[in-house]
Amino acid sequence: MHIMPQIKPITIYRLAWRNLAQKPFRTTCLIIMTLLFSASLFGGSILTKNLNDGIAGMANRLGADILIVPYGYEKELEVALLRGEPSTFYLKADLAQKIEKIKGITAVSSQLFIASLSAGCCTSKLQLIGFEQSTDFVISPWMKQQLTARLHDNEVVVGSKILADVGDEITFFNHRFRVAAKMDSTGMGFDTSVFMTMDAAYNLMKTADLLSGDVDHIRNYVSSIFIRVDHDYQPKAIVNQIMQKYAVEYNLDFVMTKVMISDIYKWLNSFSVIVYTLAAIFWLLAIVVIFIVYSSTINERKREVGILRILGASRSMLVKMLFIESFIISVIGAIIGIIFATIVLCAFSMLICQSLGLPCINASFSSAITYGLIVFILTLIIAPLASSYSVLSITRTDSYQAYREGE
Amino acid sequence: MNILEVNNVSKNYGSLYALADINMTVGDGKWLSIMGPSGSGKSTLMNIIGCMDKPTSGSVILDGQDITQLSLTDLTVIRRDKIGLIFQQFHLVPYLTALENVMLAQYYHSMVDEKEALNALERVGLHARAKHLPRQLSGGEQQRVCIARALINYPKLILADEPTGNLDEANESLVMNLLHQLHQEGSSIIVVTHSPEVAKHAETTVVLEHGKIAQIIDNLK
Amino acid sequence: MNRFLSSAFVILIGLLVILVPTYILPVCPPTEIMANSHDHHITYKFMKCHWTSQAEIGIGTAMVVIGLILLLIKSTLIRLGLNISLVVIAMFVAAVPTILIGVCPSEMMACHIGTLPALLLLSGILFIGILVNIFYLKRLS
Structure with missing residues (x-):
């Protein structure tokens, strides 16, 4: 007995789908055009969002307004803060007591930065930071719940x-430490830093022979001084005061966190401009390419549509069929593009983020869905919009002409 | 009762006459050939009868209904309900299988019935080729699919435009035999052709020359 | 997938499996170069991920060879067999940096955030591509 395979009933969707499947190369090219847009916009906007969230989180919780570092080391500090690239630099410590008295300064806390040697297999250098727990206002906000x-x-x-987990032992320069607490994720260099008391840090430096020269007076040095400024005072004015009084004596440099963060925001801004411009270019490109491809096949399609017309298809049925066809291209392009961008981003x-050197927080599921929907809708528009001229002109001629042209 | 009455039909493109004052009738269940050299106006006449064009003047009564007064949309409805069209160029949808091509005519007409579509293909001897795409079929097979498609909706009139124009002799006789079968079952058939051999199969042959009826031949005599 | 396409796919992924841990997203370099004062030999200290990259070079080479054989052999059944073997190889591509050898556990290390996800991705792509090809070949045979 001859068994016929099950044949799916004919519908407008099926006609549109069969038409696309019949020309796999053309269909694939058109899908790739829409996919370029959806992948670049989705990936780019999620990445921008991640960076934005990371920087905003840092700006919110970084309580310091001014950071003082030795002259020429402001880049090192920024890098250490942002991505935890270890470095070591020194500043005379007594400055902290002196500037405490300046009006408008509400808190001063010193930190000592030590770049560790790699501690064992599969670990890179770490940033060790000694901090003053009594005056600290920089580290504590991140670990209050934990210590x-x-x-x-x-x-x-x-x-x-x-x-390392709480209770573990960890070794630096042959000194063993117990992990007392673990911090929240900061998205910054703090994530890869280890914090200890100032005494422990000094001790470490002395015994590990990390400082050449004035070893005996090692306690007179810190790496940076973090300053918090009263809301009523301009950090800039405070910096000017310190500059006038101590810049020459101490050889100082300043990092204004607001300036630093607004610089990052500026960079992020131009990054997002590039992302959105690129996406806009891809959007237009997809529309233009699909428009051209469809326009170039108008005559061929007229013949095909003429057959359907002669068989009794109404114009509205044909318009619907052709739009569904371009709609399918958009839908597939949008879905594949978003999935592709998601996989690349997740991986x-x-x-x-590390190679950009910026803090990053992964976007929440809900905001990813929101972005996904927006990208999906924008991608959906592409093919139907680009094909509308062709669709209308393919179906405009009556069946007789279409038939005649087919002859 | 006549299935078709053509009364004083003229068609001109500007000052050029394609058809001038044509009168003819086709009785129910009759087979008529329209014969003539190219440029004689037979294609124009075919298009008017097939509801794909309108005459400049005169009237065409198809199955009791004057189709010259109808809009293009209404003509589409008449065409799919009353006429089964067979073309020289086959005009199959390239991305659908033979069976789906037949079902497509059902789809635009009323309801898709796969069993009936398969029966139609069986009638033209193509049951085994139902799943093939048009490009996988020979010319004769494609034309037989067209015939299956034309008769699937039980049309009042089968209108064939050079049905054997692209076929070899063996396939030509196959196709003509099919038309004979349909005729014996009572279908009205109009075949437009330039070939006297093909025209001879009909009961009556109308010879067109320069847009006018030059001769009416009764093939039964 | 036709013969040329499937073979090109396997060879490409194979080359990537070799190149990703060595050049494209390289694993961490040897950490310490200790000059032995006695005989002036230099001792390198390799991390886990180095051995992963060595293993992936071997796996990638096997894939390239199988890809070349796929290009030359027409028999559907042999091609089917080779494709089935590639399924296991695809799993190895993923298993080496995760279960069998692993990479550095720290989230700051190049091998952990670069090489590992890239290899997992390659394994996934290969796996899906091979499944499609097996499905196609099964229908042919």
């Missing part, structure tokens, strides 16, 4: 990406 007792000299607080977001 109640005073830190002992043989204890450390580790950033969220350090591979490489950390790599991207």
Whole structure:
């Protein structure tokens, strides 16, 4: 017995789909055009959002307004803050007590930065930071929930990406420390830093022979001084005061966190301009290419549509069929593009953020859905819009002419 | 009862006459050939009868209805309900299988019935080729699919434009045999052709020359 | 997928499996170069990910060779068999940096955030592509 395979009933959707399937090369090219747009816009906007969230989170919780570093080291500090690239630099410590008295300064806290040697297999250099727990207002906001007792000299607080848990032992320069607490994820360099008391840090430096020269007076040095300024005072004015009084004596440089963050925002702004311009170009490009491809096949399609017309298809049925066809291209392009961008982002977001040197927080599921929907809708428009001229002119001629032209 | 009455039909493109004052009738169940050299106006006449064009003057009564007064949209409806068209160029939808091509005519007409469509293909001897695309079929097979498609909706009139124009002799006789079968079952058939051999199959042959009826031949005599 | 396309696909992925851990998104370089003071030999200290990259070079080479054989052999059944073997190889591409050898556990290391996801992605792409090809070949045979 001859068994016929099941044949799906004929519908407008099926006609449109069969037409696309019949020309796989053309269909694939058109889908790739729409996919370029959806992937670039979705990937680009999610990445921008991640960076934006990361920087905003940092700006919100970084309590310091002014950071003082030795002259020429402001880049090193920024890099250490943003991506935790370890570095070591020194500043005379007594400056902290002196500037405390300046009007408008509400808090001053010193930190000592030590770049560790790589501690064992599969770890890179870490940033060790000594901090004053009594005056600190920079580190604490990130770990308040996690640390109640005073830190002992043989204890450390580790950033969220350090591979050690509370209670673990961790060794730096042959000194063993107990992990007392772990910080929240900051998206910044703090994630890969290890915090210890100032005493522990000095001790480490002395015994590990990290400082050449004035080893005996090692306690007279810190790496940077973090300053918080009263809301009523301009950080800029404070910086000017410190400059006048101490710049020559101490050889200082300043990082204004507001300026630093607004510089990052400026960079992020131009980044997003590039992303959106690129997406806009892809959008237009897709429309132009699809328009051209459809226009160039008008005559061929007229013949095909003429057959359907002669068989009794009404114009509205044909218009619907042709629009569904271009709609399918858009839908497939949008879905594949968004999935592709999602996979690339999920796989490489950390790599991207690290190589950009900026803090990153992964976008929440809901905002990803929102972006996805917007991109989806914008992609949906592409093919129907680009093909509308052709669709109308293909179906405009009556069946007789279409038939005649086919002869 | 006549299936078709053509009364004083003229068609001109500007000052050029394609058809001048044509009168003819086709009785129900009759087979008529319209014969003439190219440029004689037979294609124009075919298009007017097939509801794909309108005459400049005169009237065409198809199955009791004057189709010259109808809009193009209404003509589409008449065409799919009453006429089965067979073309020289086959005019199959390239991306649909033979079966789907037949079902497509059902789809635009009323309802898709796969079994009936398969029966129609069986009638033209193409049951085994139902799943093939037009490009996988020979010319004769394609034309037989067209015939299956033309008769699927039980048309009042089968209108064939050079149905054997692109076929070899063997396929030509196959196709003509099919038309004979349909005729014996009572279908009215109009075949437009330039070939006297093909025209001879009909009961009556109308010979067109320069847009006018030059001769009416009764093939039964 | 036709013969040329499927073979080109396998060879391309194979080359990427070799190139990703070595050049494109390289694993971490050897950490310490300790000059032995006694005989002036230099000792490199390799991390886990180095061995992963060595293993992937081997796996990638196997894929390239199978890809070339796929190009030359017409028999559907042999091609089917080779494709089935590629399914296992695709799993190895993913298993080496995760279960069998692994990469550095730290989220700051190049091999962890670059090489590992790239290899997993390649494994996934290969897996899907090979499944499609097997499906296609099964219908042919």
